[in-house]
Amino acid sequence: MIGLLLRRLAQLPLIVVVIYTITLMLAWLVPGNPLENPEGRQPPPEVIEQLNRQYNLDSFPRFYFTYLDDASGFSWLRDAASGRLGDAADRAQAEGVAPPERYVFDFGPSLQYDDWNVNEIIAGALPVSVALGAAAMVIALFIGVGAGVVGAMRPNSIADLATLAVALIGISLPSFVIGTVLLLGFALLVPLFPVAAWGTPRSVVLPALTLSLPFAAYIARLTRMGLIESLGADYIRTARAKGVRESRVLLKHALKNAFLPVLSFLGPATALAMTGSFVVERVFAVPGLGQHFVAGVQNKDLFLIMGVVLVFSTMLVLFNLAVDVLYRFVDPRIE
């Protein structure tokens, strides 16, 4: 167990550096200059040139290594070990100026949003996305497992077909349609929930529900398939033969095995839900991380793109690891 954890954690930096390299190469190739205004008055070329130099945008290798150095924490470690970090802070204090902004993992300044650096942006948005994603996964689990059990109890019955149909709709309908319909219905016509007011428990409900539906649909199908398979297994017949109640057969014996595929789906799905959905965030004005993926690319804001990509890929690796650990709790046979 410990060995697995250590091995996987050692792989983490390698995976992330590969992702970093590929993403940065792609982002670098996006045409356009992030410092130019997309519309309207353009800054003089000499100003652009100065800014390009300041941000290392004039050289790919320099940007690549400087950013990697800052984001990986090496630059911070070096300065901390050599005492430079402390010196700079002391000097700032002596002169009465603001201390230099140093982060252990420094993702740099945002090119588009002058007043913020990427660390602050992610620190503000990630908790929102995590809360929304967690709420969505809870809803998805309840709806998905519930629907799957209903379907598996009587395969091909009306109830089964109905849940399958609903699941299909859940997967097929884009979330901007579901989200808009929910908003029109439950915020405007029947004002149960607020519009564009993230921060209260009530404001989580509609976006979480919208975000959960595709996951719920997928979980429902996984649960149903798993249950139908395990309900035909010999140990279930044995359980029934010794007179165990049907509900107990279903929930204790069959579901436990049927849950394994759901669990392996939960890892990447939770990482995905928690790093934000651009569409759901946009429709419900949720200040999460998803919008920064899109805005970062649209604005060619290299620092922001790399920051969110590094955070997302780290989370993805960690959630997969968490699922592997949970697996062993649910099914001790797995090594």
Add this chain to the structure above:
Amino acid sequence: MSRALLPVILLLGLVGLAVLTDRPPPRADLVMYNGNDVNTLDPQRMTWMPDLRIARMLYEGLVRNDVLSDGFDIVPGAAERWEVSSDGLTYTFYLREEAKWSNGSPLLASHFVHGWRRALLPDIGSKYIDFVLTIRGGQDFYDWRAGMLAEMESGEGEKPFADGAAFWGETERKFFELVGVEVRDERTLVVTLERPTPHFLDLCAFMTFAPVYSPLLDQYETPDPVSGRLDRRTGWTKPGRLVSNGAFELTGWRFKRDMRLEKNPHYWNADEVALRSVSIPSIGDPNTAVLAYETGAVDFMAEMTAGYRGELVDKKKAFYAEHADEVARMRELGLDQFEIDRRLPDDPRKDIHAVPAFGTYFYNFNCLPELPDGRPNPFHDALVRRAFAMVIDKRAIVDEVRRVGEPVARTLIPPRSVGGYAGPDGIDALSDARTPAERETIVNAARALLAEAGYPDPANDFPITVELLFNKDSGHDLIAQVIAKNWSQHLGVSTRLAQKELKVFREDLRKRNYITARAGWYGDFGDPTTFLDLLHTDNGNNDRGYSSAAYDAMLAAAQLEMEPDRRMRMLADAERFLFEQEMPMVPIFHYATVYMFDPDEITGLTTHPRTKQVISLIDVLGDGIGPELPRPMHASRPGMAVLDGAPATGGTQPAHNTDGDNGDGA
């Protein structure tokens, strides 16, 4: 099974924790929608309209525009008075003694100098540096600093300064040596310009010229000990730290989430401010923003960009049609659009407002002699450009595509937007024809121009496929379709639509890698040159590659003209030359800005086409705060309308909002 519930319990815990630690603040006196958050609150670095809108709440320049006056008068701001030398080169500003920062410390002349110096430093990279380069020696200072920075940062050769501190000290000295700015005493500021700039006071009302609180900035912008380059740290624009001198102070800002401003108790004119607090939620989706307005979560939408705004404006037109007589009578009285709405019976359709804006949508021609692929460019010939301009059905674009009552454009500068300026007529286009016969005449005239240019049978002898370049979104595709159809139908040329991502589109424009392309331009200051400079050969925004020695000479001559009326006439001649002969671009329509607010509840917004709302003028009617009286538009006050750099007699500007062509399109 209980162990399988573990992930669920963990997830629930996360939700609970996040929601409990995250509480929204109480509702403000005014909730304003300002798009999806601002880019920056640094006045010297901002360029975006939503940023400038917030900046005008936070900062106050030496002077302000009275946005509720017909002439957009220059009125005293932080300076209580000023003098202009007779050659128009030297301005002396006297700051008011009661002007203070939001922390109570006095506002000093040196704080303005600090802001202007920031704008001129290559280290800051102010995108609107051009405005500050109107001050004498600004360019010399920029060049000196940039050159020295390069030497300090290069690996080879002897460094001009021992260390960063020495370099910075010399920079501060050099600034006063080179730049025409003098702090005569704590509250007196003398500025000398490079050349007479009639709109300099209007620039002083622009946020690039805002003051900064030096004790704060000095903490966040310090010279690097080795290279001397200013190390810019973010953070000084955050709540709790930002010190402002305007009507409001920043009390909350969560990025892409919400912002909160509260009345600045130290503002010299605080008694006039009728809002205690303003909150600005950040909403990415325009449709959600409208829903927020309709559920009452937002009081004022400073821009309404939802795709169906055309339908809402149609409803407003229907509402006006129901009250046609009253509306006509009130227009006759010279009432502004919002005041008319206020006097009409209560109706939800009243809440949408389309107001003329200080901008124009146009199509660029690539005017270079050769196309990007090296072939000769037929659009190098003004005859061809004019012919193509004539056959565009601008009316169809305005009425059927845009549908918010924007006026058809014949010239670049929106009519009646700049006081004292009467632009040329431009030429007739297809949409000016009222009968089929007139249409035919215009089409024939355009074909005759093409024949004269050497293309008597354009269907066969026009050498290129005319490509229309535009960026995705915002309905540009529909406009391009109309224009392409006009060109192929009436001139017989073949056309191709080229739709690109905004960044790619921008890059193509800059490299002039296109044949024709959509574009738009909003004016920044109250002078015709805010538009006309675009066409100057050396202008950095001359995406067309247009170059005319005659036109450049006309602008240069106007620059030297000191008599304001004559100067305006010279500029009008220059614009006439552009749009009656040269046609480097085809003006399609002048923009309108669409707002949403209940006119019975909110007052203090301007209908002036300069598109500059000052939120601190807003009074929420019925909340018991402020005078609770409507604040309609008023005529220019004599002695205040500044068109020529000095307080002059004014009040003669035509009312801009009595014309049925503008406004709500009724």
